[in-house]
Amino acid sequence: MEPGGAAMAAAGCCLRPFSCERGLLSRPDGSAAFVQGDTSVLAGLYGPAEVRGSKESPERATLEVLLRPKVGLPGVGERSREQLLRQTCEAVVLGALHPRTAITLVLQVLSDAGSLLSCCLNAACMGLLDAGLPLSALFCGVTCALDAQGAIVLDPTTRQEQEARAVLTFAIDSTEKKVLMATTRGSCSVEEMQQCLVAAQRAADTIFQFYRDSACRRYSKS
Amino acid sequence: MAEGGKMAAGSGKMAAEAAVGQVVLPGDVLLLPARPGHDAEQLPLGSEAAPRGRLLCGPGLRRCAAGLLVTKCGLLRHRQPGGGGGAAAGGAYWVDSQQKRYVPVKGDQVIGIVTARAGDVFRLDVGGSEQASLSYLAFEGATKRNRPNVQVGDLIYGQFLVANKDMEPEMVCIDSSGKASGMGVIGQDGFLFKVSLGLIRKLLAPKCEIIQELSQLYPFELVLGMNGRIWVKAKTVQQTLIIVNILEACEYMTSEQRKQALAKLSGN
Amino acid sequence: MATAFKTVEPLEYYRRFLKENCRPDGRELGEFRATTVNIGSITTADGSALVKLGNTTVICGVKAEVAAPAVDSANKGYIVPNVELPSLCSTRFRSGPPGEEAQAASQFIADVIENSQIIAKEDLCIANGKLAWVLYCDIICLDYDGNILDASVFALLAALKNVQLPSVTINEETGLSEVNLKQKNPLVIRKHPVATSFAIFDDTLLIVDPTAEEEDLATGTVTVVTDEEDRLCSVHKPGGSPLTGAKLQDCITRAITRHKEVKKLIDKVTKSIKPN
Numbered sequence: 053m054e055p056g057g058a059a060m061a062a063a064g065c066c067l068r069p070f071s072c073e074r075g076l077l078s079r080p081d082g083s084a085a086f087v088q089g090d091t092s093v094l095a096g097l098y099g100p101a102e103v104r105g106s107k108e109s110p111e112r113a114t115l116e117v118l119l120r121p122k123v124g125l126p127g128v129g130e131r132s133r134e135q136l137l138r139q140t141c142e143a144v145v146l147g148a149l150h151p152r153t154a155i156t157l158v159l160q161v162l163s164d165a166g167s168l169l170s171c172c173l174n175a176a177c178m179g180l181l182d183a184g185l186p187l188s189a190l191f192c193g194v195t196c197a198l199d200a201q202g203a204i205v206l207d208p209t210t211r212q213e214q215e216a217r218a219v220l221t222f223a224i225d226s227t228e229k230k231v232l233m234a235t236t237r238g239s240c241s242v243e244e245m246q247q248c249l250v251a252a253q254r255a256a257d258t259i260f261q262f263y264r265d266s267a268c269r270r271y272s273k274s
Numbered sequence: 275m276a277e278g279g280k281m282a283a284g285s286g287k288m289a290a291e292a293a294v295g296q297v298v299l300p301g302d303v304l305l306l307p308a309r310p311g312h313d314a315e316q317l318p319l320g321s322e323a324a325p326r327g328r329l330l331c332g333p334g335l336r337r338c339a340a341g342l343l344v345t346k347c348g349l350l351r352h353r354q355p356g357g358g359g360g361a362a363a364g365g366a367y368w369v370d371s372q373q374k375r376y377v378p379v380k381g382d383q384v385i386g387i388v389t390a391r392a393g394d395v396f397r398l399d400v401g402g403s404e405q406a407s408l409s410y411l412a413f414e415g416a417t418k419r420n421r422p423n424v425q426v427g428d429l430i431y432g433q434f435l436v437a438n439k440d441m442e443p444e445m446v447c448i449d450s451s452g453k454a455s456g457m458g459v460i461g462q463d464g465f466l467f468k469v470s471l472g473l474i475r476k477l478l479a480p481k482c483e484i485i486q487e488l489s490q491l492y493p494f495e496l497v498l499g500m501n502g503r504i505w506v507k508a509k510t511v512q513q514t515l516i517i518v519n520i521l522e523a524c525e526y527m528t529s530e531q532r533k534q535a536l537a538k539l540s541g542n
Numbered sequence: 543m544a545t546a547f548k549t550v551e552p553l554e555y556y557r558r559f560l561k562e563n564c565r566p567d568g569r570e571l572g573e574f575r576a577t578t579v580n581i582g583s584i585t586t587a588d589g590s591a592l593v594k595l596g597n598t599t600v601i602c603g604v605k606a607e608v609a610a611p612a613v614d615s616a617n618k619g620y621i622v623p624n625v626e627l628p629s630l631c632s633t634r635f636r637s638g639p640p641g642e643e644a645q646a647a648s649q650f651i652a653d654v655i656e657n658s659q660i661i662a663k664e665d666l667c668i669a670n671g672k673l674a675w676v677l678y679c680d681i682i683c684l685d686y687d688g689n690i691l692d693a694s695v696f697a698l699l700a701a702l703k704n705v706q707l708p709s710v711t712i713n714e715e716t717g718l719s720e721v722n723l724k725q726k727n728p729l730v731i732r733k734h735p736v737a738t739s740f741a742i743f744d745d746t747l748l749i750v751d752p753t754a755e756e757e758d759l760a761t762g763t764v765t766v767v768t769d770e771e772d773r774l775c776s777v778h779k780p781g782g783s784p785l786t787g788a789k790l791q792d793c794i795t796r797a798i799t800r801h802k803e804v805k806k807l808i809d810k811v812t813k814s815i816k817p818n
Contacts, residue, residue, distance in 0.1 A: 081375035100377065100403045110440075132649035135642055139781025143762065144300075146336075146345060150377070151439055153403040181300070184373030186334075186345040189301035218657075220777070226301045230784030234764075239657050239773045242794050249787050267347050268297045270372070 067194075067207040067255055068167075072174075072266055074182045080158075082183025086175035088207060090165035093172050095179035099155030107154065112147035114154045119172065122161045133169060137176055140223045140233040146186040155185065166209040167195035169221045169235070174259065181267070190226040192259040193233075194252035195219060198240055204251050220248045224256040226263075290342060290367060294352045298369060304335070304342040304350070328355070332368025346371045372472040376401040376501035378437035383457070385466070385499030386445060388428045396424055398432075401468075401501045404442055408432060412446035414454035422459070429460040429505060431497050460497060464507030465514050471502050473525050484524055487536050488517060553759055560747055567596075567753070572796055574751040577804070579696065579811050581704045589705030589729075593697040595751065597687035599631075602697035603680050604705050608719065611667065611674040619666020619674035623651040625681045625694055632686035632754065647690060650778060651681065654695055654767050658735035658775035661702065665730050669712045673719055677705070688754040691765050691778075695737035696804060703812055705729045733769045736804045737776075738797035740764045745783040750796060764790070766797040770805065 068089030077083035080096035100113055107114045117138040119130045126134075141157065157179060159172050173193025180187060197208035197216035205212050213219050218238035225232050231249065240248075290304035298304070306329070331337055334346030344350075348371030355365045376384070378400065386398030386406060395407045408430065413422040424430070436444035447457040477484060477498055485496070494508035494517055504521060508514040516539065524532060548555045548566075559566050569575065575596030584590035589604035611618055625647040629637040640648070654660075666675040679701065681694045706726040712719050741752035741760035752760060762782015767775040774794065779785070785793075 075372075081373075099375065101375070102403055128645045128649050128652075131642055131645040135646040136780045139762075141781070143781050143783060149439060150403065181347045182372075183375065184346055184348075184371045186336075187300035188343070188345065190299060223781070225784045226299075228784065228786070230786050231779060231790060232784045233781050234777045234779040234790075236774065236777050237653065237657060239659075239769065239775045241773055242791070245774055245777060245794075246787055246791065249790070253787075264297070264299055267299055271297045271349050 072178050074178060082179050084175055084178035084182050086171055086178055088167055088171045090163060091168055091171045092162040093175040094160045094162055095175040096158045097179040097183040100150040100153035103152060103154035108152055110151055113150040115142050116156045118158045120160045136233055137172060141176060143232055144187050144189050144191055146188055149186050166213050167207050170195040173223050190263060191223045191232050192256050193223050194255045195221045196248040196252055198244055204248055206251060206255050222252040224253055226260050229253045293350045296350055298344045298350045299347050300345050302344040303340050306341045330366035332366050334369025334371055335367055372470055374470055378402045378434050378443040380434050380437045382500040383433045384501040385503040385505060386430045388424055388426050398430060406443040406445045408445045412448055413458060414448050424459055431460055432457050460505055464505050465518055466503060466505045467518055468502050469504060470525060474498055474500060474502050491540060556759055560743060571749045579700050581700055581811055581815055589701045591697050591700030591704055593693050595689055595693045597685055598689055598693050599685040600681060600683050600693040600697045602701040604701050605678045606707055607676045608673050609676045616671035617667045618663035620676040621655050623655060623679040624648050625651055627683050631683040650691060651694055654735055654776055658733045658769055660733050660735055661729060662732055668710050686754060688752045688757045689739050692737045692739050699734060700808060702729055703731055734805060735767050735769050735775045736801040737765055737767045738800040740793050742783045764793050766793050768797050768801045772798050
């Protein structure tokens with residue numbers, strides 16, 4: 053495991069300690085486990101592989117995201133998150149380079165202790181990186197919670213999420229720090245949303261630095 | 275800015291030359307030095323002597339407005355044009371990345387497994403997204419009468435004649451002059467296994483230490499496919515498996531660890 | 543000629559229009575299609591509304607049932623939304639179990655209900671811990687021409703405003719519920735959420751209320767839901783082209799003006815029905 057906690061504490065940012073382990077599964081073409089506090093998600097990636105049936109596209113690779121909850125079968129909530137994750141990945145994967153192929157991303161929730169969607173996003177990005185798929189940029193997920201007083205809590209725990217007035221999750225891209233994906237729960241004012249976005253963009257810097265450090269560590273070995 | 279692999283946390287821009295040997299991430303932009311004669315500002319010393327070479331944009335890189343856009347994570351490599359020294363504008367840049375999934379590239383020599391015979395062609399599994407085709411005439415000395423003896427399940431060492439993203443890859447087992455030059459059906463016995471594409475490239479590099487060290491142990495036959503497949507055959511099954519285990523372990527061992535392991539083996 | 547060009551190079555065809563700040567159907571970039579709403583179109587439902595956004599047609603029916611409330615929230619009723627995209631509304635959908643888009647839309651509507659507190663669930667309680675209303679909100683698309691989310695949220699709101707619930711009392715002696723069908727009360731609508739969707743063209747241009755064609759060509763979509771206090775009930779951007787905070791702000795500003803337009807329309811229609 054490569055901890056990102058030290059860099060994070062130095063930055064004075066209030067994300068929970070996070071870490072990532074890459075290439076821990078032998079069968080998939082790429083895999084990564086991302087841990088944020090007590091939340092952890094395992095990503096396995098196959099591709100570019102053979103495409104099944106009607107999903108084949110002559111223009112670009114077909115992306116498929118499967119989100120497996122910790123217990124039980126995936127439901128409507130998972131399906132909606134799969135759509136968010138898929139379209140976020142589609143925005144950065146250069147699928148036109150591998151037409152008529154399928155890229156399958158399987159995300160298995162290992163434990164959910166808040167900020168699950170952002171952890172899924174981070175695991176997905178690390179998985180894509182590990183599989184060596186062509187990407188135009190990287191992305192990371194940041195969840196912000198607004199508590200009753202209007203203070204911003206980054207990377208909230210389940211409890212903080214429940215107590216919060218609003219929970220916003222953003223996916224930020226690495227080139228220009230723009231918003232790739234946004235989804236909200238609860239209601240907030242426009243100013244509060246913009247403040248959360250700025251906080252998320254700042255937190256994204258920490259995560260991208262962690263991505264870079266973890267890549268450096270991986271390649272310095274060989 | 276690019277020192278010690280430290281860049282701005284997000285995606286950075288840096289001069290391509292400064293980034294050689296560094297880890298780059300998708301989204302990074304590599305700025306190319308201005309061409310000689312166009313803009314003298316960014317030119318390093320001694321560039322006047324360099325020929326104006328063509329710049330090749332290798333795997334993991336794409337051209338963009340500002341220079342080169344990195345699309346894969348790995349170490350940036352650079353080769354000078356024509357072996358000459360000092361050229362800044364020319365040469366080839368590429369990203370050396372760790373990957374498991376193979377994507378066919380024209381000219382690559384790979385190991386395929388015959389999965390079917392369909393009329394005049396064989397279907398080969400090469401580990402890519404699609405099966406490759408191999409004509410029965412694409413063997414040394416093969417004619418309409420004299421068909422090669424290829425069965426389903428056989429291993430074939432061949433090279434790609436056609437490999438692009440829009441077409442089915444096509445393999446041949448002859449070179450341009452019609453000679454087999456080592457390609458064709460791989461003999462019976464032996465052992466086939468898979469390693470990462472990065473390790474294969476390392477093994478195929480000229481004067482690879484690992485291969486040289488292994489060859490000191492005892493004689494064995496070795497076929498390396500660019501698609502990550504390795505076929506090994508030694509005198510006994512035990513000897514074959516020793517080679518397999520060492521090669522598989524090379525993925526994670528440092529050169530010191532490997533030397534120690536080999537020393538132990540040769541001592542026995 | 544133009545039709546041939548459109549078939550061969552649909553994206554370029556659109557770009558030429560967008561460069562002139564208009565769209566092939568004559569709208570400006572920030573203009574919605576003609577919006578019509580018909581309230582109470584299904585007489586057998588407890589509340590219903592039909593919304594048309596250009597060609598996109600969505601019908602919402604609300605069916606009320608009584609059930610025992612959940613143990614952990616004894617004083618709350620239920621709202622169960624469901625979006626259906628049947629194969630009759632577009633060739634892109636197949637019959638059978640709901641596809642990804644329908645499921646994602648259902649989840650979005652459920653999120654909007656939850657986030658906006660359109661109805662306080664406590665209002666649906668009849669007897670604490672014993673009986674509560676369940677509102678099944680079925681949203682069915684009849685004609686799919688893009689922007690299904692805006693139409694669905696509008697149809698849901700209009701249908702909920704149309705709901706008339708009979709008064710239910712619990713007989714103290716028998717413990718059974720008695721329904722008085724003569725006396726009907728409307729629901730208390732606490733908030734009026736209105737959704738506004740945008741399509742992103744070529745990573746930079748934002749166009750409002752995209753048609754199905756525009757959605758296919760676009761590189762991303764954004765849906766902003768606001769209430770009458772200009773608070774955000776949902777900012778839903780499922781991937782696609784990245785946007786800056788400033789662009790997002792533009793979307794929100796447009797969504798706020800759209801809210802006023804929709805509110806005016808819905809007030810006008812409800813007023814026209816009242817006299818009956």
